[in-house]
Amino acid sequence: MLRCGxxxxxxxxxxxxxxxxxxxxxADVRHISIDExxxxxxxxxxxxxxxxxxxxxxxxxxGRTKEGTIALLECILEQIGEEVDTISTDMWRGFIGAVKQVxxxxxxxxxxxxxxxxxxxxxxxxxxxxxxDHPELKGxxxxxxxxxxxxxxxxxxxxxxxxxxxxx
Numbered sequence: 066m067l068r069c070g071x072x073x074x075x076x077x078x079x080x081x082x083x084x085x086x087x088x089x090x091x092a093d094v095r096h097i098s099i100d101e102x103x104x105x106x107x108x109x110x111x112x113x114x115x116x117x118x119x120x121x122x123x124x125x126x127x128g129r130t131k132e133g134t135i136a137l138l139e140c141i142l143e144q145i146g147e148e149v150d151t152i153s154t155d156m157w158r159g160f161i162g163a164v165k166q167v168x169x170x171x172x173x174x175x176x177x178x179x180x181x182x183x184x185x186x187x188x189x190x191x192x193x194x195x196x197x198d199h200p201e202l203k204g205x206x207x208x209x210x211x212x213x214x215x216x217x218x219x220x221x222x223x224x225x226x227x228x229x230x231x232x233x
């Protein structure tokens with residue numbers, strides 16, 4: 066389409082990233098987020114460190130190890146100092162250990178998505194145990210894990226449809 070070779074596109078991309086990094090100021094970074102991104106199927110990950118307020122990626126590291134995360138955070142520490150207030154991450158022990166080691170004064174926050182996932186798993190485990198003793202609980206998973214507001218809307222739609230299927 067543009068008649069550019071892959072090497073030329075690669076150079077353009079690297080120059081654009083370098084130009085953006087040179088313009089970027091890390092002086093006001095107060096809230097950091099750490100997460101992993103799957104690169105391929107299997108267990109190939111990249112660790113992404115970003116500014117939670119601006120949504121800007123600060124650094125990306127290969128792999129998902131505690132040592133790699135420590136190296137990423139130390140690189141950021143050199144650039145912004147210890148002025149970070151909060152660091153949001155999932156509940157993986159490697160991330161938690163790296164944050165406590167590099168930014169001991171920062172408040173560690175677990176992100177909402179991973180907390181809800183953890184709580185849903187716990188509720189489901191308890192429900193499965195209880196169903197063995199109380200068969201009347203069978204089929205209660207959706208009732209326990211659903212979002213009430215969404216469930217009410219869906220129930221209204223389904224009850225409307227059941228009365229008059231042509232009105233939908």
